[in-house]
Amino acid sequence: MQITLKLFATFRNGRFKVAEQELAEGTDVRQVVLSLGLTEEEIGIVMLNGRHGELDSKLSHGDTLSLFPLVGGG
Amino acid sequence: MRKVITFLKEQAQDGLLPWSAQDATAQRFHLSHAAVELIALQNGLFPARYQRNRNMIQVDEQLRLFQSRVAVIGCGGLGGYVLEELARLGVGQIIAVDPDIFEEHNLNRQILSSPALLGQPKAAVAAERLAQVNPAVTVTAIQDYFCLANGFELLAGAHVAVDALDSIPYRLQLAEYCNLAGIPMVHGAIGGWYGHVASQFPGETTVQQIYRHWVQGKGIEQQLGNPSFTPAVVASLEVAEVCKILLGKGEPLRNRKLAIDLLEMEMQEISYAPAPVTLVDAA
Incomplete structure (x- = not known):
């Protein structure tokens, strides 16, 4: 299956803004995060097709997955 | 009379x-x-x-703002701008909470800070500044940490709480307090070129959802720091939310979060499932 993966803010550094990714059926968000060399602790927001998603969310063909880093300053 | x-x-x-x-x-x-x-x-x-x-705000609405009580938790980067804008808007009662004193590393962005005020408590400086900006505003300065345990004492009577904190665990406590106290919370956070804003109404869990992957420590602000402009942008968006919530107009960022990237000049909206409605047993 193919998904569109969008990275935001510092996740783009040394990576990309948007890329099409070919994934095995049944891949979840966590596997994509780890494949990017990111840790779960660095993840702020998981957005799946415009809505709040989970690390456990299973991906489907045609999904758009967006990952944002944790932001907490004031 | x-x-x-x-x-x-x-x-x-x-x-x-x-x-x-x-x-x-x-x-x-x-x-x-x-x-x-x-x-x-x-x-x-x-x-x-x-x-x-005028005529964005009518006289009856100006009265409503003047009779409103807004708590600002944190008087640093976000909080300084939030306090200034609330006082100029005409919000009549403002609670300014911060345990800290001004330090040199605040000077690049915290509008309440200046070399002469290094070592002074942020909350007290906020009260002095607001008294100059708008003498009709009543400011309650509290030099203390906000937490769930002292929330009801510190934030009594507040109509809205503004999150200007720099700590995720305190922010989660504020979100929990606001739900217990039944008051809306305007949430903002910044790190480097980036920030986000959302409003959480009683019964909603937006802030908890935003930080549901959080385990410990800080976000990207730890590596990037914060420049002069990001707090001003996010604080202004927060005050716009407060103004709308107090006046009951417009569309607040409810069940949605606005993520701001000032490096690429992009804004993204992330929507959250509305909180389940608590069904009241009619019997």
Whole structure:
């Protein structure tokens, strides 16, 4: 299956803004995060097709997955 | 009281009350500036200092803002701008909470800080600044950490709480407190070129959802720091949310979060599932 993966803010550094990714059926968000060399602790927001998603969310063909880093300053 | 109203009306020009008249009324009748402003607004007189709020904000709405109580948790990067904007908007009662003193590394962005004020408590400096900016505003300065345990004491009577914290665990406590106390919370956070804003109403869990992957520590602000402009942008968005919530107008960022990237100049909206409605047993 193919998904569109969008990275935001510092996740783009040394990576990309948007890329099409070919994934095995049944891949979840966590596997994509780890494949990017990111840790779960660095993840702020998981957005799946415009809505709040989970690390456990299973991906489907045609999904758009967006990952944002944790932001907490004031 | 009638004398006060007559005196105020005599000095109004085209429905606008000059500051000099508010000040003179306070002196002459031994009233606080807050008391004079309340009487003016209740009698349809628009303080001239707010004339550029018209006609976006009508006199009855200006009165509503003046009778509102807003708690600002954190008086640093976000909080400094939030406090300034709330006072200029005309929010009548402001609670400013921060345990810290100004330090040199605050000077690049915290509008309340200056070299002369290093070592001074942020909350007290906020109160002094706001007294200069708008003497009709009543500021309660609290030099303490906000937490769930002291929330009801510190934030009593607040209509809205503004998150200007720099700590995720304290922010989660504020979100929990706001739900217990039944008050809306305007959440903002920044890190480097990036920030986000969302409003959480009682019964909703937006802030908890935003930080549901959080385990410990800080976010990207730890590596990137914060520049002068990011807190100003996010704080201003937060105050716009407060204004709308207090006046019950517009569309707040409810069940949605606005993520801001000032490096690429992009804004993204992330929507959250509405909180399940608690069904009340009709029987």
